[in-house]
Amino acid sequence: MVAQGGKAAGFHVLIIGAGSVGLLLAQRLKVLDIPCTVYEREVHLNARGRNWNFGIYWAQAPLAECLPQPVQDAISKAQVKPHAKIDEGATMPILNAETGEVLMRAPTPNVLRLNRARLREVLAQAIDVKYGKRLKSVEKGDDGKGVIATFEDGTTASGNLLVGADGAKSRVRQALLGAERGGLQTLPLMGLRALGTLPAKIALELKNRINADLVVTVHPVGLVAFIAVHDIPDENRPETWVWLFHLTYPYDANRESLTDAIEIRKIWDDFSHKLASPLQDAFLSAAERSTLLTDRLGDWPTVTWDNWGGSVTLAGDAAHPMTYHRGQGLNNAVHDAAYLGRALNSVCYEDKPLEEAIDVYEKEVVERGYAAVVSSTENSMMMVDWEKLKQSPLFKYGLKQGSRA
Structure with a gap:
């Protein structure tokens, strides 16, 4: 036509x-x-x-x-930190969730979160x-x-x-x-997530000690825990800052999904107690203040x-x-x-x-x-396997397109 x-x-x-x-x-x-x-x-x-957040890497x-100029100009309003400046040297830290040790920093140049x-x-x-x-x-x-x-x-x-x-x-x-x-197709992985605010003291500690919009942590027990800035309504009031919390762990692909709120909360708390400070306090507080949701992973x-x-x-x-x-x-x-x-x-x-x-x-x-x-x-499967973690595409290739450096 x-x-x-x-x-x-x-x-x-x-x-x-x-x-x-x-x-x-x-x-x-x-x-x-x-x-x-x-x-x-x-x-x-x-x-x-x-709701959740994601990155343009x-x-x-x-x-x-794809965008007409007026919409392109408005994209900055959709950032987790509205009007934040683009950083060519940005990185995403990946930590040992048990000790807090930095395992690597994945380059994220010019990322839009x-x-x-x-x-x-x-x-x-x-x-x-x-x-x-x-x-x-x-x-x-x-x-x-x-x-x-x-x-x-x-x-x-x-x-x-x-x-x-x-x-x-x-x-x-x-x-x-x-x-x-x-x-x-259902995968043998379960995700739990929450979205909400934190007490000002914990929010400030996260900002001061981690200083990243997104941090990924990996635990030897087979757990991935990440926390991301989701919204900053008032830069001067940390109790208003909104965070996205997420846990991923192995889960029988043939088992029914989690539905019991008490069981979900227990799993969340048990894993949260395994995290190093300040993540432990943040995840435990999140469960007190937010609704816990499940993500049954598939592909x-x-x-x-x-x-x-x-x-x-x-x-x-x-x-x-x-x-x-x-x-x-x-x-x-x-x-x-x-x-x-x-x-x-x-x-x-x-x-x-x-x-x-x-x-x-x-x-x-x-x-x-x-x-x-x-x-x-x-x-994802390698990230919940401590022995294979450093051979995973994330560790080998970072957040670049495809599976090649």
């Missing part, structure tokens, strides 16, 4: 999911003047309340490629998002052309291309591959899928859900948005057939995604 009058006339993209990658792609298409609509299951943005250029909820608010600016739209099914359009999405509220939407940006448990992915081949080593002649594709966690201990997920998702934008630009403004453009996009995403998923899982 060729654009008419400088616009992608008659072409429409359906994006399922208003997460980071879905909104980022929508911003890119807005810049390209390619019509799109985002469909989000939440009744309003950030309705579910679950090596995807700064494709991030900028972002609050997910605030990032979504920035990226949703001037985007057509339909809320309360939980996907029910995806079907080929009339005469096999285009695609039709049906939602659980009975409404439908049709377009030339549907992009599944609906997360690790993607319904779009399962529609293309079936529940068994397209389902998330899906990316494989090719039938894109129905270029009318359905995947991006972000829907295409390559991975573990988070090397921070590769968001960076790969940003690349997806930029690459898919380039593909659709070639369709709408360079007369490239849609199927051909999507095939080219997917070839790169599948190869890159598979490598990132496998490497991330390998890294």
Whole structure:
């Protein structure tokens, strides 16, 4: 389909999911003047309340490629420390959780550490998002052309291309591959996390002794504990600072997930007592002041899928859900948005057939995604094994793209 009058006339993209990658792609298409609509299951943005933060380590250029200048200028507001200056010499310390000894400092030059909820608010600016739209099914359009999405509220939407940006448990992915081949694979790892404030004394001690926006600690018992700055509402009142706390440990993949609050609290406290000061006090205090949530870790080593002649594709966690201990997920998702934008630009403004453009996009995403998923899982498993820790991708390659130095 060729654009008419400088616009992608008659072409429409359906994006399922208003997460980071879905909104980022929508911003890119807005810049390209390619019509799109985002469909989000939440009744309003950030309705579910679950929030975390993440880092842009090596995807700064494709991030900028996707954004119009006003949104690009507003990204600083989404940082965990709003308007913090970019630091070319930034590092992420990795400590022995038992002793506090620094094991290494992973370089994170020019890192952008972002609050997910605030990032979504920035990226949703001037985007057509339909809320309360939980996907029910995806079907080929009339005469096999285009695609039709049906939602659980009975409404439908049709377009030339549907992009599944609906997360690790993607319904779009399962529609293309079936529940068994397209389902998330459970890993023998459990995560526990909390988000909240600390007493001023503990918050100041963390700042003064660790002095990093994110610190990762690893314990010989097979535990990864990290703590990250999440928000600084008032620089002069440490009791208002918000922190993200996370524990990861081995867990039987065949066992049911944790649901009992008393058991979850006991596990949290038992592990917290094994941490060196000031982390021990911080984690114990977090449990007193915050809700403890579980993260059952899983992955899906990316494989090719039938894109129905270029009318359905995947991006972000829907295409390559991975573990988070090397921070590769968001960076790969940003690349997806930029690459898919380039593909659709070639369709709408360079007369490239849609199927051909999507095939080219997917070839790169599948190869890159598979490598990132496998490497991330390998890294996470090695980080809860003290004997293998220093052979892990994080220790060998840091937070760089891929598994090579």
